[in-house]
Amino acid sequence: MRLEAIRYSPGSLQILDQLQLPEHCRYEALGSVQQAREAIRAMKVRGAPAIALVGCLSLAVELRAGAGGPGLASLVAFVQNQLRLLVAARPTAVNMARAARDLARVAAQEAEREGATEETVRERVIGLAEDMLEKDLRDNRNIGDLGARHLLEQTNPRGGKVTVLTHCNTGALATAGYGTALGVIRSLHEMGQLEHTFCTETRPYNQGARLTAFELVYEQIPATLITDSMAAAAMAHRGVSAVVVGADRVVANGDTANKIGTYQLAIVAKHHGIPFYVAAPSSSCDLQLETGREIVIEERPSQELTDLNGVRIAAQAILL
Numbered sequence: 001m002r003l004e005a006i007r008y009s010p011g012s013l014q015i016l017d018q019l020q021l022p023e024h025c026r027y028e029a030l031g032s033v034q035q036a037r038e039a040i041r042a043m044k045v046r047g048a049p050a051i052a053l054v055g056c057l058s059l060a061v062e063l064r065a066g067a068g069g070p071g072l073a074s075l076v077a078f079v080q081n082q083l084r085l086l087v088a089a090r091p092t093a094v095n096m097a098r099a100a101r102d103l104a105r106v107a108a109q110e111a112e113r114e115g116a117t118e119e120t121v122r123e124r125v126i127g128l129a130e131d132m133l134e135k136d137l138r139d140n141r142n143i144g145d146l147g148a149r150h151l152l153e154q155t156n157p158r159g160g161k162v163t164v165l166t167h168c169n170t171g172a173l174a175t176a177g178y179g180t181a182l183g184v185i186r187s188l189h190e191m192g193q194l195e196h197t198f199c200t201e202t203r204p205y206n207q208g209a210r211l212t213a214f215e216l217v218y219e220q221i222p223a224t225l226i227t228d229s230m231a232a233a234a235m236a237h238r239g240v241s242a243v244v245v246g247a248d249r250v251v252a253n254g255d256t257a258n259k260i261g262t263y264q265l266a267i268v269a270k271h272h273g274i275p276f277y278v279a280a281p282s283s284s285c286d287l288q289l290e291t292g293r294e295i296v297i298e299e300r301p302s303q304e305l306t307d308l309n310g311v312r313i314a315a316q317a318i319l320l
């Protein structure tokens with residue numbers, strides 16, 4: 001069975017609560033933008049593409065139930081407002097902001113068309129949100145296949161299997177399915193070209209230990225979980241052929257924001273002469289920003305560092 005972070009059918013949206021993984025596979029129904037926003041903030045669903053898809057589909061569910069209006073202007077204002085709330089939920093990942101721009105634009109365009117009704121505006125927004133789900137899955141398969149072939153050509157021109165190190169979770173759980181960086185690893189495995197995977201635990205929220213390790217075991221892909229602080233040693237001594245990570249946002253000059261720890265992985269990879277790749281769909285690209293310095297970096301609650309499963313592990317009164 002395919003791992004699904006998002007289950008959607010017209011009028012119904014469910015997410016796999018990733019805070020409960022790997023112990024429990026529990027789906028939670030989201031019937032409104034407000035519920036989706038809370039789930040995204042709490043990281044029950046996370047990963048740049050999945051955040052955007054859940055946000056947009058929660059709006060689709062709300063609109064199908066007749067939310068917004070009465071009147072075209074008030075419906076368009078409602079759509080814009082709901083999208084603003086969703087964009088603010090996790091600001092670094094740009095996918096939601098890009099999707100919001102597109103949805104707000106089609107809502108406004110349709111409302112201005114002669115003969116438009118509330119129903120046609122709702123249908124246009126819902127239709128576009130549903131297309132995004134299909135497109136993300138297609139994009140991920142392409143990223144996986146193209147990325148795997150590129151990586152084999154570049155890192156192993158004489159043939160032979162490769163070993164890949166990855167960070168955070170960029171798999172089926174972070175997307176509509178298959179994944180981006182983890183999609184490349186999945187494709188290498190499907191091609192019979194993957195020797196081994198190293199996945200980092202990804203402190204403080206352990207997306208690597210809880211989610212990537214879960215996906216790799218689930219798919220029977222050969223893999224070892226390492227602490228974040230073992231990455232340099234793994235690169236020095238364990239034959240890592242390439243590092244492949246995902247992206248929350250790629251800006252015009254190529255600067256990339258991703259899970260904390262990605263920067264040091266890039267430096268360590270450079271030190272060891274190991275190719276470092278960012279695997280991301282165009283929905284993660286933000287060409288409006290020139291450099292990474294302009295990216296708003298999300299600040300998370302300090303408990304994510306000081307506590308483990310609700311139990312304080314850090315010294316009291318330490319500055320954070």
Ligand SMILES: CSC[C@@H](O)[C@@H](O)C(=O)COP(=O)(O)O
Pocket residue numbers: 046047048049093167168169170171174175179180181207245246247248258259
């Ligand atoms: C395909 S997911 C791309 C990125 O969003 C991913 O690399 C990442 O850093 C996820 O972070 P998260 O904080 O778990 O949302």
